[in-house]
Amino acid sequence: MKTIALVGNPNCGKSALFNCLTGGDAAVGNWPGVTVERKEGFSGGRDGLRWVDLPGVYALAPYTPEERVTRRFLLEETPDIVVNLADAASPERSLYLTLQLLEMDVPVLLAWNMEDVAERQGITIDKDKLAGMLGIPVVGVSALTGEGIPEMLQAAEKAMRQRRQGRIAWSRKPLPETLREMAGEMERQGRRHSLFLAAERLEREGGWQEEAAEERYGYIGRILERAVQSRGEERDAPFLDRLLLHPAWGIPVFFLAMFLVFHLTFGASFLGSGLPAPGVFLRMSAERGLEMLAAVLLGGMQPCFFREFLSEGIFGGIGTALSFLPQMLCLFFCMDILEDSGCMARAAFLLDAPMRRMGLSGRALLPALTGFGCSVPAILSVRTLETERSRKIMRFLLPFFSCGAKLPLYGLLSAAFFPRYADWVVAGLYGFGILAAVCSGALLHKIMGQGDGQPFVMEMPAYRLPRWKNLRRSMNRRCGDYLGKAATVILTASAAVWLLSRVTPAFTLAEGEESILEWGGRMLAPLFVPLGFGGKDGWKAVAALLSGLLAKEAAVSALAALGGASGIFTPASALSFLLFYLLYPPCAAATAVYWSEEPSRRWRICAPAAWLGAAWAAGALAYQFFSGIWGG
Amino acid sequence: MRPGERGSILRTEGNDALAGRLRALGFVRGAEVSCERLSPFGDPMLLRLRGFRVALRREEGARIMLEKGEGHENHSVGRESELREIRVI
Numbered sequence: 001m002k003t004i005a006l007v008g009n010p011n012c013g014k015s016a017l018f019n020c021l022t023g024g025d026a027a028v029g030n031w032p033g034v035t036v037e038r039k040e041g042f043s044g045g046r047d048g049l050r051w052v053d054l055p056g057v058y059a060l061a062p063y064t065p066e067e068r069v070t071r072r073f074l075l076e077e078t079p080d081i082v083v084n085l086a087d088a089a090s091p092e093r094s095l096y097l098t099l100q101l102l103e104m105d106v107p108v109l110l111a112w113n114m115e116d117v118a119e120r121q122g123i124t125i126d127k128d129k130l131a132g133m134l135g136i137p138v139v140g141v142s143a144l145t146g147e148g149i150p151e152m153l154q155a156a157e158k159a160m161r162q163r164r165q166g167r168i169a170w171s172r173k174p175l176p177e178t179l180r181e182m183a184g185e186m187e188r189q190g191r192r193h194s195l196f197l198a199a200e201r202l203e204r205e206g207g208w209q210e211e212a213a214e215e216r217y218g219y220i221g222r223i224l225e226r227a228v229q230s231r232g233e234e235r236d237a238p239f240l241d242r243l244l245l246h247p248a249w250g251i252p253v254f255f256l257a258m259f260l261v262f263h264l265t266f267g268a269s270f271l272g273s274g275l276p277a278p279g280v281f282l283r284m285s286a287e288r289g290l291e292m293l294a295a296v297l298l299g300g301m302q303p304c305f306f307r308e309f310l311s312e313g314i315f316g317g318i319g320t321a322l323s324f325l326p327q328m329l330c331l332f333f334c335m336d337i338l339e340d341s342g343c344m345a346r347a348a349f350l351l352d353a354p355m356r357r358m359g360l361s362g363r364a365l366l367p368a369l370t371g372f373g374c375s376v377p378a379i380l381s382v383r384t385l386e387t388e389r390s391r392k393i394m395r396f397l398l399p400f401f402s403c404g405a406k407l408p409l410y411g412l413l414s415a416a417f418f419p420r421y422a423d424w425v426v427a428g429l430y431g432f433g434i435l436a437a438v439c440s441g442a443l444l445h446k447i448m449g450q451g452d453g454q455p456f457v458m459e460m461p462a463y464r465l466p467r468w469k470n471l472r473r474s475m476n477r478r479c480g481d482y483l484g485k486a487a488t489v490i491l492t493a494s495a496a497v498w499l500l501s502r503v504t505p506a507f508t509l510a511e512g513e514e515s516i517l518e519w520g521g522r523m524l525a526p527l528f529v530p531l532g533f534g535g536k537d538g539w540k541a542v543a544a545l546l547s548g549l550l551a552k553e554a555a556v557s558a559l560a561a562l563g564g565a566s567g568i569f570t571p572a573s574a575l576s577f578l579l580f581y582l583l584y585p586p587c588a589a590a591t592a593v594y595w596s597e598e599p600s601r602r603w604r605i606c607a608p609a610a611w612l613g614a615a616w617a618a619g620a621l622a623y624q625f626f627s628g629i630w631g632g
Numbered sequence: 633m634r635p636g637e638r639g640s641i642l643r644t645e646g647n648d649a650l651a652g653r654l655r656a657l658g659f660v661r662g663a664e665v666s667c668e669r670l671s672p673f674g675d676p677m678l679l680r681l682r683g684f685r686v687a688l689r690r691e692e693g694a695r696i697m698l699e700k701g702e703g704h705e706n707h708s709v710g711r712e713s714e715l716r717e718i719r720v721i
Contacts, residue, residue, distance in 0.1 A: 059656035063649035090684040093658050123683075207647060213655035217663070230683075247672045349687045353673030362676070362687070455650050455692050456676055457657070460685040 002160060003050045005074060007101065008085035009094055010056030010066075011461050013113045015039075017085055017143035018053040019473070026053060037380070038069055049153075052079065058093070060100045060196075065383045074104060075193055081107040081160045083152070088118035088125055088140070089462070091228055095220045102134065103166045103196040107159045110138045111152055117462070122231030129227040135169075144467065166195040170219035171212075178202060240463055244346045254347050259427055261334040265327060266411065266423040277423070282326035283411065290319040305509070309498060317494025317557030318486055324408035324556070325482055329475055332373060332404065336474050340466040344369060345458070352456055358441030359448070360385070361456040364394050368437075371401035372430075373478070375590035378403075379597055388599075393444050395598055396607050399586040400437040402430050404478070405485075405552035409581060412556055416565055417574040425578075433582050436614065485551060493547045494557035501543070501562055517543045517562075531580060531616070532573030532623035540568050541577055551587050572630050576623035583615035633677060633709055638666035639698035641709075646695055658682045659696050665709060679709070 008014050015026040022041025039053040054073055055066035062068050074082065084101055086094035091112075101108045112118075112125055131138040137155040141148035168175060179202050186194035203209040224230075244250055263270070265279030276284065294315040301307045338344050344365065352362030364385060371378035375398055382394045402410070407426075414425040500517040504510045514522075521539025528534045533541040540562045548555035559565045569577060585591055585608045598604050633639070641663045644654050658681055659665070668678045668685065676689045693710030 059652065061649070061652050061656070063652060090682065092682040093684060096656055096658065203652075204647075209647060209652060209655065210643065210660070214660045214662075217658060217660050241669075245669055245671075245678070247670070250672055349671055349676065349678065352671060352676050352687070352689070361689075455653075456687065456689045457650075457653060457692060458687045459657075460678060460687055 001050050002080040003052060004156065005079035005082045006051060006053045006085060007070060007082055008056060009058055009087060009097060010459065012056065012085050012087040013143040014053055014056060014085050018051060020143055020146050022051055038073060057097065059097060079106065081109060081156055083156060084108055084110050085113050086110060088112040088115040089121055089123060091123065091125060092220055092224060096216055099170055099216050103168055103199055104193045105164065105166045107162060107164045108136045109156050109159055110136055112140045113143050115140045124229045126227045133223050133227065166193060168195060168199065170216050172215065176202065178206065244343065245349065250350050254350060261331065262427040263423050264334060265331045266426045268420060268422050279327045279330040282330060283323055286326050287323040290323055294319060313495045313498030313561050316560040318491055320560040321408055321486055321490050321553045321557045324411055327411060328404050328407050329479060332478055333471065333475060335372065336471050337466045340470055342461045342463045345461050348458065358438065359393050359445035360390050360441065363456060363458060367394055367398060368401050371398045371403060373404050375399055375403050375586045376593050379590065379593045389448060392603060393441055395594060396444065397437040397441050399590065399611055400433045400583060402433050402582060403552065406581065408553055408556040410578065413565060413574045413578055417569065417571045429578055429582055436583060489551040490553050490557055493550050493554035494561050497543060497547050497558040498561040530623065531576045531619040532627060533569065533577060537568045545581065548581060549585065549588060555581065572623055572627040575626055576619040579622050580615045580619035583611060583618055585611045633667035633711060635667050635669050638664060640664055642697040642699045644696050650692060651695060654695060657686060
C-alpha cells in the first residue's frame with residue numbers, strides 16, 4: 001500500500017482535505033495548530049492509499065513539537081509522495097515550505113487550496129507555469145467541496161512512480177563548498193535526503209540561515225512575478241475587525257458574546273420573554289421523552305427489587321445524564337461557530353497581555369477552549385505551547401476550565417436551587433473556574449521564578465462563514481463520545497452506586513439499615529462539614545463526588561440513583577458542592593493523561609493534591625459566606 | 633511600530649528557534665511590513681506581511697530591524713515610540 005503524507009502551513013485546510021479523502025472526522029478549526037499529532041486514514045478500498053495528516057508547519061525545522069512530528073515522519077518513514085497543500089490566498093509564504101520539501105529526496109505534489117477565496121482577493125495562480133518552474137506537478141483542489149481531488153489523485157499516482165532527487169534551485173550564488181561536501185559525504189554513506197540534511201545543518205550550525213531564508217524568499221519573489229497575478233491586497237472584513245479588535249470595545253464584546261452563548265443554553269427566561277432558552281427547551285423535551293420511554297418499558301413489570309434497580313439505578317442514572325446531551329450540544333454548537341468563524345483567534349490576540357501575567361501567551365487560549373469540551377484532548381493540545389515551563393503551567397490549570405461533562409450537574413443543581421438565575425449561576429461557575437485558573441497561573445508563574453517568556457507569533461486567520469459540514473462533524477463526534485460514555489462508564493457507575501446504596505456491609509439487602517455507600521460516605525463526611533454537606537444526607541453528596549472521579553457525568557446519575565438532589569442540599573451547600581465539583585481532580589481518564597504527559601514526578605503527585613485543596617477551600621469559603629447570608 | 637506605520641525589513645537578528653520561525657514566516661531583508669492595529673493593552677501588534685496577517689509581541693518584534701528611513705533613527709518592529717526625527721544641527 002502506498003503512503004501519502006499531507007503537509008502544509010497551519011490552518012491551510014489539511015484536516016478538511018484529509019476528512020474529505022478518508023471520510024474521517026479529524027477536528028477542523030479556523031485556528032492554527034488544531035492538529036497536534038499525525039492522523040492516519042485510508043482511501044480507495046482494496047489497493048487503496050494510506051494518508052497521513054501531519055501537523056501544520058511553516059518550515060521543516062526541528063524547533064516546535066509540531067515541526068518535530070512532521071519533520072521526523074518525512075525523514076524517517078519514507079512516504080511514497082508528499083502532497084503539499086498550500087493556501088492560494090497567501091502563495092508567497094506557502095511556497096517557503098514547498099522549497100524546503102523540494103530539497104528532500106521524495107516526490108512532491110503541490111496542491112493549491114481555497115483558490116476561490118484567493119480569486120476574490122484578486123490572486124490567480126498559473127499552475128502550469130509554476131509546475132514547469134518547480135519541476136513538480138501542481139494542481140488545484142477544494143478541501144471543502146472535494147473539487148479537483150480526482151485530478152490530484154491522478155497526478156499523485158503518476159508522480160509516485162518516479163524517483164525524485166532533492167535539489168536546491170533557489171540559490172543565485174553557487175552553493176557553499178561545505179554544503180556540497182557534507183551532502184556528498186552523506187550520499188556516500190547511503191543516507192536519504194542528504195541535500196536537505198546538509199542544508200539544515202549548515203543553517204543551524206554554520207550561521208547560514210539568514211542568507212538561506214533571504215535567498216528562498218528572493219527565489220519565491222521571482223517565480224511569483226511570472227506565475228501569479230495579484231491585483232492589490234483586499235483587507236479581510238475590516239468592519240468586523242474594527243468592532244472585535246477595537247481597543248476599548250473588543251474585550252467587552254467578546255465577554256458579551258460568551259454570556260449570550262450561556263444565556264442561549266441555560267437561560268430560564270430567554271431574553272426576558274418568559275420562555276425557556278433553546279438549550280433549556282431541548283433538555284426539557286429530552287427529559288420528558290426519556291421519562292415516557294422508561295414508563296413504557298417498565299410499565300408491565302411487577303414491583304420488585306429488579307424493577308427498582310432498572311428504574312432508579314439504570315434509567316434514573318442514565319436518563320438524567322442523557323437528558324443533558326442536547327443542552328451540551330447546544331453550548332458546543334455556539335462555541336464551534338465562534339471558533340470556525342475565526343472569532344476565537346481574535347480573542348487570543350485581545351487576551352494575550354493578561355495571559356502573559358501567567359507565563360502563558362494568547363496561544364494558550366486554544367487548550368483552554370478545548371478544555372471547555374474535554375480535558376483529555378486539551379491536555380494533549382498543550383504540546384503546541386512553545387516552552388516546557390508554559391506547558392507545565394497550562395497542564396495544571398486545565399481541569400479548572402469546566403469540561404462539558406461537568407455541565408449536567410451545573411444544570412441540575414442550578415435549576416433546582418436557583419431556578420430564576422440558572423444562566424447566571426452556570427456562567428458564574430465557568431467564570432469562577434477561569435478566575436481560579438488565572439489566580440493559580442499567576443501564582444505558579446511567580447513561584448517558578450523567572451522563566452524565558454513564551455514567544456507569541458500567531459497567524460491571524462481570515463474570517464469565514466462557519467461551515468455546516470464542520471459543525472455537523474463536530475456535533476457527531478461529541479454526541480458519539482457522550483453516548484459511548486453513557487453506555488459504559490456512566491451506566492456502570494450509576495448501577496454500582498445504586499447497588500452499593502442498597503446492600504449493607506454484611507452483603508444483605510439494606511432495609512432501613514446502613515448501606516455500604518452510606519457507611520463509606522459517613523466515614524468521609526466529617527471532612528465535608530465545613531462545606532455544608534456533612535449532615536444526615538451528606539454521605540450522598542460524598543458518594544456523588546466519588547463517582548464523579550470515574551466520569552464527571554456519573555455524579556449526576558449517582559445523585560439521581562440516590563433519590564435526587566433536592567433533599568440533600570440547601571442553596572448554600574449546593575453552591576459549595578458546585579464549587580468543589582468544579583475544582584476537584586478531573587475524571588480518571590483526564591488524570592491518567594495528565595500523568596502520562598507531565599514529565600516531572602513532583603508535579604504528578606502535587607497537582608491532584610493541589611486541585612483537591614483548592615476545591616475544598618473554595619467550597620468551605622462559599623458555604624461559610626452564603627450560609628451566613630441566606631441562613632443555612 | 634504603531635498602527636499605520638510601514639517599513640522595509642533590514643534584517644532579523646539571532647540564530648535560534650524564534651529567528652528561524654520569523655524568517656520562515658517571511659521576515660527577511662527587503663520584505664514590506666506594516667502595522668494594522670494594536671491589542672487593547674498596546675501589545676501584541678497585528679502586522680501585515682506578504683499578504684497575510686500575523687500577531688507579534690514587541691519583545692519578538694525587537695528582533696526585526698527595519699530599514700533606516702530618511703532622517704529617522706534606526707528602529708525595529710518592536711519599537712513602541714513614534715518615529716522621531718533626528719535634528720541635524
